[in-house]
Amino acid sequence: MADKPQPVQVLYCEICGLPPEYCEFGPDFEKCKPWLIKNAPDVYPDLIKEASDKVTDQLQSSSISDGTAPSVGSSTSKQEVKRLPGGKIKKKEKQEVIIEKVTRNKRKSITTVKGLELFGVKLSDASKKLGKKFATGASVVKGPTEKDQIDVQGDISFDIVDFITETWPDVPEAAIFFIEEGKKVAAA
Structure with missing residues (x-):
């Protein structure tokens, strides 16, 4: 066997x-x-x-x-850099909210809000609040950089800074920027 x-x-x-x-x-x-x-x-x-x-x-x-013998427990003042696969270095994201108005078909516009999640804001809740406040459609979508952003129908750039700072006190007004003609402009 x-x-x-x-x-x-x-x-x-x-x-x-x-x-x-x-x-x-x-x-x-x-x-x-x-x-x-x-x-x-x-x-x-x-x-x-x-x-x-x-x-x-x-x-x-x-x-x-x-000039002395090395000690095992000594820590250097260098910050550890996060490395991604392929050896690329991951950049630390700046905590800022970027608001951009995109015009389509000459009359219709969409306002995009990026970066709220960096301040601990849940994007689905934020889109609901923005939609209710401005009586318009708002949704969370993937942006061109594969990050989530909020798209709000219409031009709401006139009131959005005040609304964001009142609704979410963790977001300082100094951290909110507009994209105007391809340049980043402070909202304050």
Whole structure:
């Protein structure tokens, strides 16, 4: 008689729950790296080299700058930069509300409001309030940069700054800007 085939033992990452060879496609590869170096070094040999290079760079830079032996617990004054896949650096978004009026068919216009979510405002609630206040249609749509924005039918740029600052006190008037003729102009 032939021996029964044994089940395959699969190792799963404790951080993301994926097999180690798929961790780089998971939700947060940076958090998985220490676990991968310890438990699956053969899957990502570049990680071990990268980690050892970082340690030697830190040791060299701290001993050169101080002239003393490096300390393990010292923290540098450099801010950590968020890196996206592909090595691109993520920019920190400025907290500002941008209001733009777009005219279509010579007479009809749409006012777009971008950036309210940066102040903790729920966009669906904001669109309902804007629609009720100005007696017009308002909806949350994806803008050209794949970010949500509120489109309000009609030209409501005359009253919108006062309405925003009264309804949401967290939004300062200094953080509200208009786009006029392609230039950003302060609302205040």
